[in-house]
Amino acid sequence: MLGIGILLGFHLLGMVLQHALSLPLPANVLGLLLFVISLFAGWIRLEWVEVSANFLLRHMMLFFIPIIVASQLFFPLMKEQWLTIGVSWLGSTLIALFVTGWATKSWTEGKKETDE
């Protein structure tokens, strides 16, 4: 429970920061940033959070189910422009996957060569 408490605390901290400074980043990403900083700074010890964090991460897909279920409300709207939406959805996802994978891969290898 300590781990859950810590994770909720950082999520809350992220939300406080977002509201107080009206930052353009979501509370969970801000909470993640603060949490990583705290781990590196040694303010939070890994063993306090590891079990809870691994549990949440292992079942993260569960938390997306209600959001996907909600998408059915938009099926009629999407039907009107299904071809444009479908092509752009499929095409840009494939392009993003391969461009990122290819760029990361080529720069990773480039770095190895200079290391050797």
Next chain:
Amino acid sequence: MSDWKQSLFGEPLFAIAVTVLIYLGAQALHARWRWLHPLLAASVGVMLLLAALDVPYEAYAVGGRWIEFWLGPATVAIGVPLYKHAAYIRRQLPAILGGIAVGTMSAMASAGALVWLLGGTKELMLTMMPKSATAPISIEVVRQLGGQPELGAVLTVLTGLLGSMIGPKLLRMAGFGDPFSLGAAIGTSSHGIGTARLLRESELAGGISGFSMGAAGILTSLYAVPLYMWAL
């Protein structure tokens, strides 16, 4: 619908119990048939059950919000694999960051260009461009650009689902299966949904994916700045 059914389906417990049980069932199916994506199977399962029992979406959403809520602390929890593999990640940081920067640009440009090529409206173009970013960021960017935030949210979720379903396999086939390329590509293109899938396979790739999701989200809001001028 009779009164007792209406009050039963409106209870948060109904949606929570049904979602968790169907999720467990989908995991069991996935263990047997690897190609069956557990998130897609579970979501379709819930939708079919709601339709069969004639439960209005609004009633399901009461309990659904309780489940969705845990996405917040779960995203914070990505800090754990990130921290554990920090030494590895740091060594390849320029490659990962470079990949995310180029990949985020390609995601936005290609989404916009394809809508334009097929004669879509400017509003649809702006709604589709940020869809690879994590949902809270993409929704905000769509809103600021003057697109349709609700449609943007749905497209963002469906993009994550697509990348999570086909991404790891395609990337491995193309020779980008090392944890750095795989993590950066999945996190950049399919945010938290892709990351959730990778975390089940590899802690290192999942941690990199979580990092890439955050960086790609921040970059998406930065890349959108010149778009504001054009959109207005």
